[in-house]
Amino acid sequence: SYELTQPLSVSVALGQTARITCGGNNIGSKHVHWYQQKPGQAPVLVIYRDSNRPSGIPERFSGSNSGNTATLTISRAQAGDEADYYCQLWDSSAWVFGGGTKLTVL
């Protein structure tokens, strides 16, 4: 089965840029989606199809996908961005999720 690999944790200074990666075999050939989850809440979609933002998601959130790595980029990080982030895609007739990355804003 297809596996998605995310770093367990990423730290970013307030106002700086955070990059969260999602690794997978030839992931660039697939569409990747990203979710933000805060404690006790359901996940929220922040990026779909690699680089598209749903309505209401700030422009500070962007995504890219090429080769074996997809990346979620959060510019001008704010305290409210502190959360777990998950990548997800469709493979072999099933949804596949990454293990999640905890973003800490210092």
Added chain:
Amino acid sequence: QVQLQQSGPGLMKPSQTLSLTCAISGDSVSSNSATWNWIRQSPSRGLEWLGRTYYRSKWYSDYAVSVKSRITINPDTSQNQFSLQLNSVTPEDTAVYYCARDNQGIAVADYWGQGTLVTVSS
């Protein structure tokens, strides 16, 4: 505005059948473009997609291989909702269960239910 409201018991004993319902407002379970999904989350398994139901001139259901022998997801058009049944639960099925909509059928959840913590314990 789409809203998904989950209901169902939170405590179960091993071997019982888990039953959850997701009531839809702001959309239709019979939509020709959306799919309706169940996803669970636990510390040991992370986020895990369980399956979906959707309508494309007729009803379809797809299930994850890990639960395929025990799961049923059904639409209820009269109540505009869909349900999850998971048979023969074990403590390994302890998780927060979410229902979610995939608006365009592209395997992405744009709206989620509030989540239901289901604990399986004797």
